[in-house]
Amino acid sequence: MTAQHTAAQHTASRYSAQAALLGEYADSLLGVFGSPSLVLTHGKGAVVTDADGRDYLDLLAGIAVNALGHAHPRWVEIVSRQLATLGHVSNFFTSPQQIALAGKLLSLAGAPTGSHVFFANSGAEANEAAFKLARRHGHEHPGPDGRPRGTVLALESAFHGRTMGALALTAKEAYRAPFEPLPGGVQHIPATVEALEEHLDGTVAALIVEPVQGEAGVRELPEGYLRRARELTRRHGALLVVDEVQTGVGRTGRWFASAAELTGAELPDAITLAKGLGGGFPIGAMLTVGPEVSALLGAGQHGTTFGGNPPATAAGLATVTVIEEDGLLEHARAVGAELGEGLRAIPGIGAVRQRGLLIGADLEVPEGAAAPFGPAVVEAARDAGFIVNATGPGTLRLAPPLILTQEQARTFLDALPAILRTATAAVTAPAAPAPDTPPKEA
Incomplete structure (x- = not known):
């Protein structure tokens, strides 16, 4: 079939x-x-x-999770062998897989000696750890007035997770309102260099940013934003935390999307990962860059029962190894560029934002649409045999496996015009008239 x-x-x-x-x-x-x-x-x-x-x-890969697609033979073999050897052990102990994956991630990031990794089970948990890291930094390094730094800056349209701390960092009011009061001290600012310069001062413990805002429709930060953020956080003594939960591990054609601007001595103070790291197995990670940042969380100040267990870290090692050995960073850039170019040529598609195989495409909503167009396109695509995602009423998101072939990408591009026509008909069709009903008897 x-x-x-x-x-x-x-x-x-x-x-x-x-x-x-x-x-x-x-x-x-x-x-x-x-x-x-x-x-x-x-x-x-x-x-x-x-x-x-x-x-x-x-074309969604479990929301940017299944980096190697489904049932990749080498990934399956490595994870199956690990499950047959040693499963959960708790963090009273460690395993060769945990140690190896931590070392590999630090090497890929180019992190200096004294950098460390904390393993969790999800992106939200990785960001919870980063939130606690920011709080510790605020206490350990008071502001110019001698008081603890109490503010964590996050960006408007940000999404960092749904646990209480990660939700406090997340901007969307519809997600936040049902659970308030949330942990305090978080201020959301526009994603502009001007807002950064206005709000980043000696009261700020940390700034947390996504290099590409995936849930907001694959929205890029302004060019040079991360470099300026690095300059200002260092000037004012704040941490720079980069949330690479969706963008990390090859999704944008780089191991870390932030590496387009931040490398070497300019690395962030912390990087969070999850999604594609396990290739489908639940795992999250926080990298702390340098000994001073790594020292902020000590024994007993944070933890997890399942985080970094042997099967999860074996899955992470398998994922990273296959990406590396099969040249999937270059492949993601090439196939992503083809998808982006193809989408721009299709009538009914507006702006296209593409970094590797993370793509947001704005839809031209039909005149007279009586229902949200994005979900209608998702349904029409599904009926045609394609899984895509709408991040809003007028934006599609594609985050396919990194192993997607050019031929498979072309089948979607070839089918998309008909999909758009089907969705247009669905949202502009007149409502069926109500059936005639006889008058009620007296």
Whole structure:
């Protein structure tokens, strides 16, 4: 079966094995994710298959997680061997895999001697650790007035996670409001150099930024922003924390997206990672750069039961090794550039923002649309055999596996005009008239 199928085939088989499983999901799973659209049973490479046997080209990769696609043979072999050898041990102990992955990440970052790694289970947990690092820095290095630095700066449109600390760093009001009061001391500022210069002073403990704001629609920071942030944080004694949860580990065609501006002596003080690091196995990490920053968190001041366990770190090593040995950084740049160029040539697509295989494409919303266009395009794409994501009513996000081939990318580009037409018809079709009802009897 090909990665594409017709909308008619999809509709005809909705009330089948998949429909039954989705009914069971609704009965047993907490509804925090809404209603899932598919029950996926297996995958290979960049293709996944649902419970009714239909194939889809996966252009989202579990939201930038499955860097090597699905069931990559070397990744599966390494993780399976580790699971058959040693699983969880707790952090009373360590393992060769944990030590090796930490060393590899520090080497890839070009971190100096005295830098360290903390392993967690997710991006939110990595950012929680960075938040605590900022708090410790604020206490250990008071401001010019002698009082602890109480402010952490984050950016408008930022997304750093949904746990309470990570949510405090996240800007979106709809996410924040139901859970207030959140941890205090966080100030959100516009993502401009001017705002940075206005707000970064001696009261600030840390600035946390994403080099590309993925959840906001793949929004780039202004050119030179990270270099200026590095200058100002050093001048005022604040930490610079770079959230590479979505952009790290090859997603943008570099090991770290921030390395486009920050290398060598200009590295951030902390970098957080997750998503693509495990290639599908849950893992997060915080890198602390240099001995002074690494000394901020001591024994007993932070921890995790599962973080850095042997299977997770084996998965991380496998992912990094395959990316390195198979030249997937260069591949991501080449295929991403082809996707970006192809999208720009399609009528109905507006601005396209592309860094490697992280791509945001603005949609030209049809006149008279009666429903959000982005979700309609996602549904039409799914019916045509493609998994994509909408980060808002008018923006598509693509974050496919780094192993996506040029031929697979072209199948999506070839299908997209028809997908847009289908979605346009769906959001502009007149509402069906209400059926006639007889008058009630007196």
